[in-house]
Amino acid sequence: MSRHRVIFDVTITHLTSRLKQSSIAALGVTFGIGTFITLMSFMTGLNELLDGLILNRTPHVRIYNEITPSDEQPVALSEAFEDAVNLIHSVKPKGSQERVHNALPMMARLADDPRVLGIAPQVKAPVFYLAGNIELNGIVSGIQPFDEKRLFNFGDYVTEGTPDDLAKNRNGILLGAGVATKMSLELGDRIQLSTARGVLVPLKVVGIFQSGLAEVDNIQSYVNISMAQQMLGEGTAYITDIQVKLHDIENAVPMAEEIRRNFKASAVDIKAANAQFETGTSIRNLITYAVSITLLIVAGFGIYNILNMLIYEKMNDIAILKATGFSGDDVRNIFIGQAMVIGIVGGLLGLLIGLVMSIMINQTPFETEALPTIKTFPVNFDWRFYLFGIVFALVSTFLAGYLPARKARKIDPVEIIRGQ
Amino acid sequence: MSTPILKATEIDKHFYKPVDFHVLKDINFEIEKGEFVSIMGKSGCGKSTLLYILSTMDTDYTGSLFLGGRNVTGLHQRELAKIRNAQIGFVFQFHYLLAEFTVLDNVMLPARKLGAKTDAQIRKDAMDKLELLGIASEAHKRANMISGGQKQRVAIARALINEPLIIMGDEPTGNLDSKNSENVFNIFTDLSKEKGLSLLVVTHDEDFAEKTDRIIRMEDGRIISHGRDEA
Ligand SMILES: Nc1ncnc2c1ncn2[C@@H]1O[C@H](COP(=O)(O)OP(=O)(O)O)[C@@H](O)[C@H]1O
């Protein structure tokens, strides 16, 4: 044991005798690792937040009915004109086509699909908001509040009241923040909705929601799905949108494709809807990694430099050690040991700094209109960053130490002794 | 006759840079156990070069070197390091100590590398050696805080710590005043007479050499006299 201890003792003595340089080298690592962890935690926290802002509330597949004119016109079915060339001008789509055909059986089929996490139907209708003598254009969506909350984090955007309040109150309405402001409406106030066909429905404001997107908040509001169906004078089979959430987002594209083929309905997948969004996330990740790794590499060069210098200063020691029976490997291990001690001390300190910085950022107030439920900067406390940080610190300091140490291993003691 | 402690046969060495230079020519000699041998010769005749070969630090030569009867020529570096550690004590002209370690640590270092004893035993042995050389009082000072004469005695204590077969010295008194030289010389004779240690010491000091068992004289890379009647 003494044999290894003595090598370690020399390692430590060399380090402590050059405490200033050793500390600077270690601080380089600390800075690199600390910044890496802080950057990664903060950036991925922000990414997750932004992902949440759009992706979490976007259905993986949305099924609706695109309003298009029929491909087949009635004249084509008539035997009388079978051999004729039929020219029809100004073809227009048929009315009341917003509904998804056969929505209920389709939903039953989807609910049984093992890839599906859940489905939430909606009934959308254009309306006028009426309160006092103000009249405002808007869209009301009939929803199942529990499903919206469970699948699309709906609760995160309800700033006053809760989705449950809507579920409990059949005559309730959740108003967009913009609508509420424009009409000076508060919780508990009454509002009237008028449908395109002129049906008037009185409702009670049970909540305000804020999506963060002004153009949505200025027109959108939510009621219970049965209320929406009733307003339109339709039955429970009337559904305009089916939102599907999957277990694995990767299934979205094939699933949408299947639905289009099997159900003759329009289906859009999240990737098609948000292609530009994913690019943004991966570029932000790339930049974070690039900056962090650059910092760590700079720290590695620092260690390399300092060790090279140290070995130059310790030529005499190396010669003495070799002359008194330490092997080249022993000498190499002494210097690798110095690099590793610098790496371990600097790295652990870096983890600590990273953690402290992350906690500080996480407690910094950050309030924005766009993100009503966020009060402080988002930070992603992921243990994998810390693991990666310490592993990188050890690997890079090992490499930075290995090259100079190999040089020390080869130093010929005779040359040093003769040189005196 | 018993096997010699050290035996060199037909050792030749060239330096190829800057030009081919035949520095050691057909070196043959032996050292018996307990012998105190000095090497003399003009500066530049190859004494140091020979000593580096004999101490196994320099392996770039032809011929054979035997230590304690074992041919060590061509052994792996790792093996040679072990031999230097366990069987050879080296004392240089300049006091080669690890400056940041204490005197005691310096003496203990080769024994801790050998790892044959516990640290406590090694510490005791090292103190004994320092006592023997009259510098026990300096044991806990840092090596760069003591005088030149004291440093050389620490180096001798370090050379002794693993009870080597032979101690080699390259002008170990060359850097000391006459009083300290005398002192170091007396230590060597005591070690030779009382402990039966073998010693091979390069020196320029004729008085010093006269008092050793025999003088090997070198000239231009050759041994011209073995200091024995029959040689
Ligand atoms: N590395 C080397 N390269 C070339 N010549 C050398 C080298 N080392 C020593 N010499 C030469 O070899 C000769 C012997 O050197 P050395 O053994 O140091 O002599 P001594 O110790 O007897 O004074 C000298 O002429 C010296 O200049």
Ligand SMILES: [Mg+2]
């Ligand atoms: Mg010399």
